[in-house]
Amino acid sequence: MPELPEVTALAAFLDARLAGATVDRVFVVSPSALKTASPPYTDLVGRSIESVGRRGKYLVFRVAPDGSSGEGADDGGGRLLVVVHLALGGWVKVHDELPEATLGRGKGYSAARFGFVRGEETTGIDLTEAGTWKRLAVWIVRRLEDVPAIAELGPEPLEDSFTLERFRSLLNKRQQIKGLLRNQKIIAGIGNAYSDEILHLAKLSPFAVASTLDDGETERLYAALRSTLEGATTEAIGRPPEDLKDEKRASMRVHRRTGEACPVCGDTIREVTFSDSALQYCPTCQTGGKLLADRTTSKFLK
Template sequence: MPELPEVTALAAFLDERLAGATIDRVQIGAVHALKTADPPYTSLVGRRVESVGRRGKFIVVITVPDSGRAGSASEGEADDGGPVAVVVHLALGGWIRVLDRLPEPTPPRGKGYVAARFGFVRDDGDEAGIELTEAGTWKRLSLHIVRRLQDVPAVAELGPEPLDDSFTLEAFRKVLNRKKQVKGLLRDQKLIAGIGNAYSDEILHAAKVSPFAIASTLGDETTARLYDAMRTVLGDAVAEDMGHPPEELKDEKRRIMRVHRRAGEACPVCGDTILEVSFADSALQYCPTCQTGGRPLADRRTSKFLK
């Protein structure tokens, strides 16, 4: 799943390409992906893209009426003159494909799954398009079209952004004051926005903290080390990802990972073998020497061998 660094870079790439362009075409390929009905998706046609940004793991496209085009709303649909946001969550298997032209009026048939397609035209006549695609069996990509970001429940519930200046060490200490495993806490979007399975592994490894440690029991020194690791890992990943086109970002994420999805490889810090704990629908990776005092964590698949 794309996390804060990839979504930040993806939003920046789209903003550079689409800001100022007018939406010329909207096609919904999967009705279940569209989670809202008011305003209707057809009302986006004729609106201008003001900006593309990010909140948590969500891509946020802000559109405004195009003052240069009379009657920018579609026929029979009122435009109150305010902004309308297109909010996309790519979920586990979603991604964005960028096109150099308007998408065809009819989505092509084939094996590719396209949840939605948007076409854009700039003032100079240049065209562009994007497709929201999703791989895998579970279709969880979501698309909201709303007048306020707070109208998307998952966005309204998001916690603070971990790289914001306002998210200080003291604010982080308050978040950690919970009897919850620190791995799960870092991934809880209601507590901290934008961190998922991959970067929580990387942060905990950099901070030398066990993923099973209880957050409220961490001492002041460990808390400060974890806070610094969070800011450094995410900040470095954002810097590494910026400027890459969407098709390269997934590979870039894999390349910079030190422990996540590297079970069986040598830890780049101490040389010990990176281990894995599997769950029903995910897995975590860690270094025993760096994070757990050399002791393997219990894994339901292998615990019987560790007694």
């Protein structure tokens, strides 16, 4: 699943390509992907894109009010927001031509297709999803808060307001730190991959309980969180969408590196599997050399 760094880079790429462009056409290929009925998606046609941004793991297309550039208008005065959650297997494909309603044969499927015109430049956008789960979701709303999951999102971890003290206040829970970092209601934008990377850099067990971390561990975790996300975002910005997934995989130190050598200490990277996911960690760096057991059969290590 794309996380904060990739979605930030994807939004920046789309903003540079689409800001000022007019929506020429919209095709909802998979009706189940569209989570709202009003305003209708047909209301997007003929309007211009003001910007493309991000909130948490969500892409946010700001669409100007009908018949204007949107300058000076508030969010209740006609501006629309197209909010996209790519889920586990979703992605954005960018083309240099306007799309047609029908698709050629290929792997996966397209949930929606958009066509944009800016001067002599045309752009086609496909929202695609691999696999069979079909969790990619699109909302067309007037306010971000009209998307329930966005209304519940926690703070953005790279904003200046996300201080050490703010972070410390979020750790007063009897919850394992791996799950807390991934909880979008507590911190927005971090998923399975970067939580593994953050915990490895912080030298903390993924099963450590958040409320038991001492001051030194909390400071180390905060520094690791910021540096990991900042570094990954810097590396991702400027790359085209088709390169972002490979860049993410290549940059990982422990995530999806089971059986490989830890780049810090040389120990073998281990894995704990769950029903629908897995985590990776280094025993030497993170758990004092102890192996973490499966949660269904053994007691967690702290």
